[in-house]
Amino acid sequence: MKRSMFRTLGLAVLTAVALASPAQPAQADDRVTLGGGSGIYVKVIADERGYRIGICTVTAVGTDDFGNLVALTNAHCYTEDDGTKLVGDKVYYDPTPAGTFFAPAPEPGMPELEAAVAAGPIGEVTYVSDSNHLFGGGPHGMDYAVIKLDPTKVKLTNTVTSPSGTLTINSLGNPPGNGARLCKQGHRTGLTCGFKTGTHSIWFVTTILTNGGDSGSPAVHGTTLVGNSFGAFHHTPIHNILNDINTRNAPGKNFTLHPTP
Numbered sequence: 001m002k003r004s005m006f007r008t009l010g011l012a013v014l015t016a017v018a019l020a021s022p023a024q025p026a027q028a029d030d031r032v033t034l035g036g037g038s039g040i041y042v043k044v045i046a047d048e049r050g051y052r053i054g055i056c057t058v059t060a061v062g063t064d065d066f067g068n069l070v071a072l073t074n075a076h077c078y079t080e081d082d083g084t085k086l087v088g089d090k091v092y093y094d095p096t097p098a099g100t101f102f103a104p105a106p107e108p109g110m111p112e113l114e115a116a117v118a119a120g121p122i123g124e125v126t127y128v129s130d131s132n133h134l135f136g137g138g139p140h141g142m143d144y145a146v147i148k149l150d151p152t153k154v155k156l157t158n159t160v161t162s163p164s165g166t167l168t169i170n171s172l173g174n175p176p177g178n179g180a181r182l183c184k185q186g187h188r189t190g191l192t193c194g195f196k197t198g199t200h201s202i203w204f205v206t207t208i209l210t211n212g213g214d215s216g217s218p219a220v221h222g223t224t225l226v227g228n229s230f231g232a233f234h235h236t237p238i239h240n241i242l243n244d245i246n247t248r249n250a251p252g253k254n255f256t257l258h259p260t261p
Contacts, residue, residue: 031153032093032122034071036060036169036218036225037160039094039105039187041116042077043086051113055094055213057187059144059228060169060238061156062258068251069149069156069258071123072241073216074230076131078145083138085128090121091147093154094187098162101189101209123149126251129244132203132230140201142236142244144228146252156258162190169257173224175204175237182206182221184229186214194233203227203234225257 035058042054056077064070071091078086096112099105108116126148130141149156159168167185176182176196183193194207210217210231219227219235227235245252 029155031155032095032119033157034058034061034093034122034149034154035157035160037098037162037167037185037187039096039098039213040071040073040077040122041092041094041108041113042073042089044090044092044117046117050110051117053092053108053113055107055188057185057214057216059216059218060225060255060257061149061158062256064252064256065254066251069123069151069154070252070255071147071149072228072252072255073145073147074131074228075129075141075143075145076230077215078125078128079131087125087128089125091123091125091149092116093119093122096187098187098190100162100164101192101211103163104188104211105213120153121150122153123147127245127248129241132234132236134230134232134234140203142202142241143230144236144241144244146245146250148251158257158259160185162187164189165191167191167218167220168223169218169220169225170223171225172238172242172257173221173226174239175226175235176221180221182208182219182226184208184210184214184217184219186210186217186229188213197233200234202240203236205233206235207233 059072127146132143
């Protein structure tokens with residue numbers, strides 16, 4: 001993981017139109033609103049034991065060179081324990097309310113899972129990078145995934161609100177210097193803030209608190225997106241992610257934030 005009214009003239013025009021053709025009922029917009037900080041269900045499997053899922057957070061949403069609606073999140077959300085990358089996996093919207101650090105969002109119950117599956121997937125994973133492998137063997141990856149969204153299922157926003165606050169993404173930038181204040185918006189624990197303390201390998205490090213389900217959360221400096229979060233106070237610089245995406249002629253190339261500020 002967001003008007004003026006003509007009176008006399010308007011009434012006359014509307015009356016003329018109404019006489020000319022029967023009024024049509026308004027169509028409800030049942031698309032979900034998705035932005036950096038929204039929750040998603042990942043690795044959704046339904047079998048005789050019920051539903052098995054993972055919970056992650058969207059880093060950012062936007063468009064690409066091909067006109068796709070695109071979302072970013074963590075690679076490890078779509079990587080199995082044996083390293084298998086789940087390209088092609090379906091992505092579902094998490095309809096549960098976001099939590100706070102001291103009152104984290106609970107794991108979804110059967111009604112929420114059934115509703116999400118009944119509504120259908122909102123997108124599909126098109127690319128999965130190497131995971132971070134922070135605590136195990138393997139390459140230090142950027143830990144990001146690209147999701148191609150279904151425009152009939154989602155509408156995009158650059159502002160997401162949780163019980164602990166609102167986070168808006170208006171631009172993309174580099175991580176600030178050490179000591180700068182940054183915040184993240186995660187579906188599991190909402191808005192939490194801290195300070196940049198340094199770097200570790202290809203990532204930058206902060207004191208921002210997270211919990212399971214916050215994976216992929218946007219890390220921002222003010223309203224500038226500077227990285228995505230993968231836990232243990234680590235974040236991948238967003239420009240490194242976007243530069244890597246641009247090496248492939250695939251969904252996500254030349255990612256642009258949406259809505260455009």
